[in-house]
Amino acid sequence: MITALRNLFGSTIGKFIALAFIALIGVLFALGDVTGNASFGGFGSANVAKVGSREIGLGELRERVNQAYNQARQQQPGLTKAAFVEGGGLDQVLDQLVDGMAFEQFTTDLGFGVSKRQIDGRIADIPAFAGVSGKFDQKTFENFLRQNGMTEAQIRRELKQQLLLEQIGVPIGSIPRVSLGVARPYAALLLEQRQGQALFIPASAFAPAGDPGDAALKTFLDQNRSKFTVPERRTLQYATFDRSAVPVPAVSDAEIAKAYKAGAAQYAASETRRFAQVIAPDQATANGIAAKVRGGSSLAAAAQAAGLSASTTGELTQTAYAATTSDAIAKTAFAAKQGDVLGPVQSGLGWVVARVEAVTVKPARTLAEATPEIRTELGKNKANEAIVDYYNAIQDAVNGGASIEEIAADRKLKVEETPALLPSGRAPDMPGFTLSAEFAPMVSGAFQTAGEGESQLATLVENEKFAVYSVKSITAAAPPPFAKIRTDLLTEWRYAQGQKIARDKARAIAKATEGGKKTLPDAAREAGAAMAGVQPIGGRRADLGRDGKPVPPELALLFSMAKGSVKTLEVPGNRGWMVVSLGQVDRPDPKAIEPGRVAAIAQPLSPAFGNELVEQFAAEAKRRVGVKINKDLVEQLRKELTGTTPVGE
Incomplete structure (x- = not known):
């Protein structure tokens, strides 16, 4: 819901996606008010944080985490709440609440503000609040707030924070301009090329063939519940x-008669005309064009011969034509017959020569x-x-x-x-x-x-x-009945057992190659025929993730290693281990890189530097207003959300 709402707001701040501060503050993530349970001299019994003069209650944080989890679950249906919290969801939500409140208080103290009219306008522009007609609808707005457990005051506070962020965060993030000298080391880094080797050790090669029995499989299920859990x-x-x-x-006859009367002009007789015309800068030129047209030449040809161009109007009423020329010209034009040449007549733009191309007469229509x-x-x-x-x-x-x-x-x-x-x-x-x-x-x-x-x-x-x-x-999210997934459990148990052996093999091979004692292919051969062949890997750093493609884990590891080192890498899902060896690193001399290439790299670096400035501003906001976190209560909530220990407010 939070991400959906953020998208619906359609803020211009979204255009500055390079500013990680937008995600950091998460203004629209923290949908709701603080508890306001201030306690004298420190934390209240149910407050997890104090930000300046405001406090974040335990119930408030719990609700925000649940909202964030519900949204994440829509993107990842298999995600459990325990996995969400263990993956940093609780910490991220708390950070966003704290940063948003600190930012608002700090900027307000600096003299920045947001008017009620600005917030009203932003609310009216949010598509989520539009009714069936497509325009802002108060009932739809109230229903949205009710469904999401919010109040109007709460959403106004969040919009205020967003508008303050637009006023301050965007200008700060747009300040830096990276010079070529600063960009050169980055350019050299991006142009760096690495070559290495990778060995894949499959867990399946060491997976036992036997069945350990129901007791062992049930224990394995208890240890890996999240993997087999069906989401809510x-x-x-x-x-x-x-x-x-x-x-x-x-529709009644009376309603039809009323509409006919109200639209009398629409049903009255009318006449529209289409004209070809040219506007000359002086009377002599206009006279020459008019003479050629009356002599049989087309208006377009006559205008072109004079270095001008003719245009053709659409179907115009006399009033509409008068608006583009003058009342006198329009009156003359609508008195002429089809094919007649008009002018030259002087207008505000010059001397007009026109020809009546078409006359459309629409007779009056009766009721x-x-x-x-x-x-x-x-x-x-x-x-x-x-x-x-x-x-x-x-x-x-x-x-x-x-x-x-x-x-x-x-x-x-x-x-x-x-x-x-x-x-x-x-x-x-x-x-x-x-x-x-x-x-x-x-x-x-x-x-x-x-x-x-x-x-x-x-x-x-x-x-x-x-x-x-x-x-x-x-x-509720839970694993299916044991009997229903026993076959899958057995398969995964076998892979898990094979994974342990594959891990030990990988570590032994890595140790055998340390210091160049052996090559990776030699160590792999000595480890056994079950190993897959050693493959060359490498490339240029700038090509990693090109076109949005995911970076293979072994390549990501290769570009984070020291030259001559060997690392092991676990393949997710108990499918095996890899051994990665880095042999060659070629990085160009920064001074030798062409200025044009450096400039191309400097441009996208500017937002990154701007991001750092905005993050520093956010950190200063928290320092100025003061932030205290009740870590014990946060940890208690973490245990509650992961199902380890219940906690009450």
């Missing part, structure tokens, strides 16, 4: 409605003649109004706490139910199940709600189709 799934109830379900009042068109237009308007009213009525019912069953019964909608779904819409227990792609907004919303039973609305097709839904039940 949610069963949804939903009912769809579209324009076909909404009754639309018939009876205009009725079909008016009825169609009024029907569309009524249909749009009806779907908006219908949607708003259901939204009011949702806001009032009505269940999906009550809403469906009241509106005569059919309630359907999904199997237990992952955030991706896949149902692990029903491999053949397929949910239409149009339901993606509904599934996404269902995984952003806090619990079961609460009705929600989702737009499936913009302005056309919608769904009212609720989470019927939540299946």
Whole structure:
């Protein structure tokens, strides 16, 4: 939800993606207020941090971590909360809360500010707060806040922080300009080339063939629960409605007559004309062009001969043509016949010579003649109004706490139910199940709600189709029954056992090659025929990750090693180990690099230097306002979130 909201805000700050401070502060990540439980002389019993004059409560931090986890889980369906926290999720959320509060207080003390009108404008521009009409809708805004457990004051605070960041962070980050002299060492580093060797030792070559029995496999499962855990799934109830379900009042004759009267000018007789014309700088030139045209030459040819060019207008009324020339010229032009040559006549831009290319006369239409068109237009308007009213009525019912069953019964909608779904819409227990792609907004919303039973609305097709839904039940993340995954457990256990032997082999080979005692191929041969062949690896540092491609782990390791060294590298998933040897390093002399190449490298370095300035500003903000962290309470929360130890507020 946090990332989605950040994207919806569409801030111009996003253009400065090189400023890691944006991610550091995470202004829009910390969606909510601080607890305000100030305690005299230090921390309150449930405050994990004090930032200047504000405090961050334990419950506040717990909620932020849960929100961040829910968002991360949408991107990585297999992610467990324990893995998220152990991977730094808790620390990142706390850092973002602290940095955002410190930044706001520091910049406010410096005299920077944000007006209510600026925040109002930013709120009105957020697509998430738009109603069915596409414009800001107060009810949609209030429903968004309710669904996400926020208040208007909270979101205004976050937007204030974002606007302050735009005022200060972007200018600071844009200051540096890297000189060629500073850029040369970096250019040499990027042009550095390395050559080495890599040996892959597969775990499968040493995997035991036997079965250790259920007890050993269950112990292995307990030790690797996260690997076999199926993420949280949610069963949804939903009912769809579209324009076909909404009754639309018939268009009456009185309404048609009223519309006909209001649009009298539209149905009155009209005449439009299309002109070819040229504007000459003086009367003599214009006279010459007009004479040639009247003599049979085309206006375009006559204008070209005079060094000018003719243009052709679209279909214009007399009023529209007068706006581009003058009332007198337009009056003359609309009195002429098709094919007549007009002018030269003086206008504000010069001397005009024109030719009437086409005359289109549209006769007046009676009420009876205009009725079909008016009825169609009024029907569309009524249909749009009806779907908006219908949607708003259901939204009011949702806001009032009505269940999906009550809403469906009241509106005569059919309630359907999904199997237990992952955030991706896949149902692990029903491999053949397929949910239409149009339901993606509904599934996404269902995984952003806090619990079961609460009705929600989702737009499936913009302005056309919608769904009212609720989470019927939540299946907690857990491994499947032992019997169901025993075969997979056995396979993974065998790989894990083989991985231990592969590790020992890799370390022995690396030790055997230390100091150049043996070459990597020789050490590999002595280790046994089960080894895969030694492969050459290498390349240029600047080519790593080119075009967004992931960098192979062995190459990443190669470019972080000292020349002549040998390192071991574990292959994820218990699939083996690698031994990497670095033989040759070629780095050009910085002074010998062409200035053009150095300049090309200096340009993208500027944002990196700007990033450092902004990070220094952020650090100074925290130093000035003062930050204290209750590390013991943070660790207690970490244990709670990873399922190690419960903690109460």
